Amino acid sequence: xIVEPTExxxxxxxxxPKLKAALEATAWPRVYRxxxxxxxxxxxxxxxxxxxxxxxxxxxLVGPDRHQQRKRExxxxxxATAQQRVDKKVEALQEQQTKVAESKAKGHGKRxxxxxxxxxxxxxxxxxAQHQQAKQVEHMEALxxxxxxxxxxxxxxxIMTYRTLLLENALMAFMAVLLGNLHxxxxxxxxxxxxxxxxxxxxxxxxxxxxxxxxxGLSLPYRRLLEEVVNGLSAMDLRAxxxxxxxxxxxxxx
Amino acid sequence: xPLASTQRKLNPPSSPAFCAGRKLGEVEKAWLWTLLYEDxxxxxRLLLDKVAQTHAPLDMSVRHLNRLRRQWxxxxxxxxxxxxPERRSVASGAAVVEMRPRLSSVGVHLFAHWLEQxxxxxxxxxxxxxATRAYQHAHPGDDFALFHHRAPTLLRRFQALxxxxxxxxxxxxxLDTHEHPLATLLGRSYQSSTxxxxxxxxxxxxxxxxxxxxxxxxxxxxxxxxxxxLIASWSRVAMxxxxxxxxxxxxxxxxxxxxxxxxGYAVFLASHPLDIHVSRIIVAYCQQVVEATxxxxxxxxxxxxxxxxxxxxxxQDWGLLCxxxxxxxxxxxxxxxxxxxxxxxxxxx
Numbered sequence: 144x145i146v147e148p149t150e151x152x153x154x155x156x157x158x159x160p161k162l163k164a165a166l167e168a169t170a171w172p173r174v175y176r177x178x179x180x181x182x183x184x185x186x187x188x189x190x191x192x193x194x195x196x197x198x199x200x201x202x203x204l205v206g207p208d209r210h211q212q213r214k215r216e217x218x219x220x221x222x223a224t225a226q227q228r229v230d231k232k233v234e235a236l237q238e239q240q241t242k243v244a245e246s247k248a249k250g251h252g253k254r255x256x257x258x259x260x261x262x263x264x265x266x267x268x269x270x271x272a273q274h275q276q277a278k279q280v281e282h283m284e285a286l287x288x289x290x291x292x293x294x295x296x297x298x299x300x301x302i303m304t305y306r307t308l309l310l311e312n313a314l315m316a317f318m319a320v321l322l323g324n325l326h327x328x329x330x331x332x333x334x335x336x337x338x339x340x341x342x343x344x345x346x347x348x349x350x351x352x353x354x355x356x357x358x359x360g361l362s363l364p365y366r367r368l369l370e371e372v373v374n375g376l377s378a379m380d381l382r383a384x385x386x387x388x389x390x391x392x393x394x395x396x397x
Numbered sequence: 398x399p400l401a402s403t404q405r406k407l408n409p410p411s412s413p414a415f416c417a418g419r420k421l422g423e424v425e426k427a428w429l430w431t432l433l434y435e436d437x438x439x440x441x442r443l444l445l446d447k448v449a450q451t452h453a454p455l456d457m458s459v460r461h462l463n464r465l466r467r468q469w470x471x472x473x474x475x476x477x478x479x480x481x482p483e484r485r486s487v488a489s490g491a492a493v494v495e496m497r498p499r500l501s502s503v504g505v506h507l508f509a510h511w512l513e514q515x516x517x518x519x520x521x522x523x524x525x526x527x528a529t530r531a532y533q534h535a536h537p538g539d540d541f542a543l544f545h546h547r548a549p550t551l552l553r554r555f556q557a558l559x560x561x562x563x564x565x566x567x568x569x570x571x572l573d574t575h576e577h578p579l580a581t582l583l584g585r586s587y588q589s590s591t592x593x594x595x596x597x598x599x600x601x602x603x604x605x606x607x608x609x610x611x612x613x614x615x616x617x618x619x620x621x622x623x624x625x626x627l628i629a630s631w632s633r634v635a636m637x638x639x640x641x642x643x644x645x646x647x648x649x650x651x652x653x654x655x656x657x658x659x660x661g662y663a664v665f666l667a668s669h670p671l672d673i674h675v676s677r678i679i680v681a682y683c684q685q686v687v688e689a690t691x692x693x694x695x696x697x698x699x700x701x702x703x704x705x706x707x708x709x710x711x712x713q714d715w716g717l718l719c720x721x722x723x724x725x726x727x728x729x730x731x732x733x734x735x736x737x738x739x740x741x742x743x744x745x746x
Contacts, residue, residue, distance in 0.1 A: 145732060147745040154744075155721040155732075159707055162716030165619070165694055169738060169746060171718055178622040178696045181661045186626050197568075198630045198650065200600070209672060221414040286469065296721040297651055297668035299596055300628070301605035304653045306558050308663035309521070315661060317511055338504030339563055344424045345506070345581075346433070355424065356503050363423060376507060383510045390507065 144168050183312070192314075192335055200299025218283050225276040232269035239265045246351040324375035329368065337361075337369050344395065351386050352370035355393035366392075425455055426465070428496050433471040440473060441466065451496065498663060501578045505563050509556075509582055518559075520611040522552050532602040543598035554595045557587045569593050609665060609689065617690040618659035623682070623697045625654045625675045654678070656686050664690050675700045680709050687715070694718075 146154040156171050166174065189195035194313050239262040246255035343356045356373060358366055373390045381388040417425070426543075432444060441462045448455050456464055466472040499505065512518065546554075557579055561569075564577040569589040572579075580586040599605075630650040654675060656665040665686045669678060679701050687693055694716035702719050710717040726732065737746045 145746070146740065148742070152723065153725060153726070157707065157719055157721060159711045159715065159717045161711070161714055162694060162718050163704065165716055166718070169740065172740065172744070174620060174696055174718060175720060177659070178624075178657075178698075181657045182622050182624040182655070184406065185657065185661065186624075186655075192562060194567040195626070195653075196628055197567045198628060199596070202600075209670075257529075294670060295611035295630075295651065296600075297670075298600040298603070298605045299667065300651050300653075301595065301668045302599055302608070303558070304628075304666055305605070305608050305612070307562065308655065308666060310559055310562060312614075312662045313512060313517055314508075316515075317508055320511075334504070335563075339502060339508065341503055344453045345495075345497045345500050345503070346424065346428065349494060354500075354503055354507060361532065379511065381507060381510050382514055388507070388510055394422075395422065 144171050147170050168256060188331065189307055189311050191332070193310050195307050197299065197303070199297060199303040202296040202299070203293040204296045205291050206294045208290040209294075210292070211286060211290050213232070214281070215286055215289075218279060218286065222276070222279045222283060225272065225279050228272045229276050232265065232272045235302065236265045236269050238264070256353060321372070321375050324378040325371055327368065327371060329372065333368070334372065338372055342395070343393065347386070352383055352388045354388065354390045355395070356390065357395040358392045359394050359396050420457060420461060421455065421465075422498070424496075424498055428498075429455070429462070429465065430469060430471070432465060433469065437471050438473055497581060500581055501576075502564060502582075505560060505578070506582055508563075509560065518552055518556065521555055521608065522548050524607045524611060525551050525555070525599070525602075528602045528604055528607040541598055541601070542594065543602060553583045553585065554587070554592065556583055557592055558596070569596070576701075611667075612662075613664050613689055614658070614660070614662050616660075617664060617692055618657050619692060620694045620696060621664065621686055621690060621692045622657045623654065623695055625652045625669075625681070625700060627652050627671060654682055656682075658690070658692070675705060675720070676703065679706070680713070683710075683713075683715060 144156045146156075148154065154172055154175075156175060158166070158168075184307070185193060239258065241261050243255065243258045246258050251258075263396065281296065314331060318334065321334070322329065338356065341356055343354060345355070346353045358369065361369060370392060373392055376390045381390075421429070429444075429448070432447070433439070441459045445455075445457070445459060445462060463472065526548065529546075533539070533544055540673075557572075560579070560582060561567075561572070562576075564575070564579075566572055566577060568574055569592050570593065572589040573586060577586075621644050628650050650671055652669045652671050652673075652675070653669045654669060655663055658664050665682075667678075667682055667685070679697065683695060686695075693714070695710070696718045699720050701717075702722050706719070707717065739745055
């Protein structure tokens with residue numbers, strides 16, 4: 144599936160038969176673009192407000208040495224190639240020896256000389272291949288028995304990354320409900336900045352809970368937006384311990 | 398304060414209109430009025446003593462209070478305090494239970510109330526309790542604090558970890574050095590040592606494996622997007638830092654392979670060492686995603702672009718949408734293509 148945009152790079156995508164059956168090819172660019180928005184941009188958002196980039200846990204667990212394993216795999220591949228080369232050279236040498244013997248039997252002059260030179264060359268190549276193989280074997284022996292190596296234990300990291308994902312899921316669900324009660328479009332970043340980070344006051348009585356959001360220092364457009372968000376929150380019918388929650392704006396100079 | 402939830406005014410109709418003065422703000426005046434309304438016979442000095450014992454003491458004189466009482470017509474008759482026959486009960490709708498004149502991160506408090514209303518943490522606490530019990534059963538000789546935590550303690554500690562990023566707290570040690578409103582949000586604050594121990598105990602009982610089902614929403618959708626996110630590890634030891642490292646060097650850190658559904662909700666996560674490429678673990682990972690969500694159509698970036706991968710996915714009867722590497726073709730001229738149509742944005746297909 145190739146998309147040639149009016150400007151920019153050509154988008155070339157491919158899919159397995161199951162995907163072709165389930166999704167029309169013309170929808171592929173949109174689906175791939177959605178992935179970019181959901182994941183690539185989602186990670187950026189989670190770095191900003193979800194501490195996605197933070198490392199947790201330095202505990203180490205002993206496990207197989209993967210560096211040694213990779214070296215061993217590479218060497219084994221090289222050794223197999225070297226063995227194949229030696230086998231080929233042995234075959235070539237035997238073939239050349241047969242040819243030399245044939246020339247001797249037939250009493251060739253110049254051809255015998257050529258074939259003897261060829262035999263010498265093949266013998267030298269075989270020696271080089273065997274030398275190469277011996278070096279590979281030496282390297283393999285130098286690696287020694289399989290080693291163990293301390294590797295980072297990712298369990299704490301996984302728990303905290305899960306925490307970040309749960310927070311992001313919750314924020315998205317909250318935004319979906321809030322946006323359902325708003326007329327304007329507001330981004331999550333804007334709500335975090337306008338509402339979540341702002342200070343205020345609260346008063347709990349026996350019958351209700353009142354939250355005031357401090358509007359000091361807000362520009363008029365932001366104030367209007369915050370007012371709309373606050374109205375949206377009121378429409379969400381928030382409750383705590385059975386009491387209704389009322390949200391209001393208030394100037395609270397420092 | 399007898400207010401209906403839909404009323405937009407600060408005070409009830411019977412109360413005077415408050416405006417912020419030079420000494421007292423609107424909220425403080427409202428609070429004082431409520432206290433006086435509850436007990437109009439109380440002498441001003443006793444009332445000030447009562448205010449001084451609260452979380453938000455006010456800096457005001459008896460004279461100023463008397464002036465306000467006169468203004469609100471809630472002044473006490475001369476003489477010793479008498480018990481009014483029509484005294485209100487403390488539990489009346491106007492009684493102030495708690496007052497916080499200064500509260501940071503108001504939005505987070507509202508968000509927390511919404512989450513509580515949705516019961517968002519109930520499955521998490523249930524799974525943590527279940528994991529703890531299972532560990533306790535498997536290791537009867539072990540004993541640590543998590544075994545003895547009640548559900549509210551588990552909930553509060555997990556909530557402390559959950560809300561910390563919204564207060565700008567990234568590493569747990571920042572709980573000791575940064576001001577944060579955990580006390581007003583959860584009813585108590587936490588030091589980093591408490592939460593570090595809690596996290597260590599969660600790790601011990603294997604919470605990293607049991608919590609994932611709580612991520613999966615009721616409707617998962619047809620298509621799952623998968624991407625790996627590299628998290629670089631920083632240390633005081635001299636090492637190559639950042640995600641771009643020298644050739645042959647492996648970046649210190651971890652790779653979080655995250656799956657999202659069509660609606661953008663995260664549904665699965667696995668952490669891997671960085672020296673293991675995504676293409677080596679992707680089939681096993683997708684198998685876990687299929688088991689968790691039932692979705693068999695995947696969209697993955699160029700990290701898994703290969704014929705072998707296409708064959709592996711086809712063999713499992715999974716759908717895979719992937720992108721060809723830009724370095725593999727100079728443009729449209731390198732393909733034998735026939736036009737199929739035009740997209741909405743005018744691009745040629």
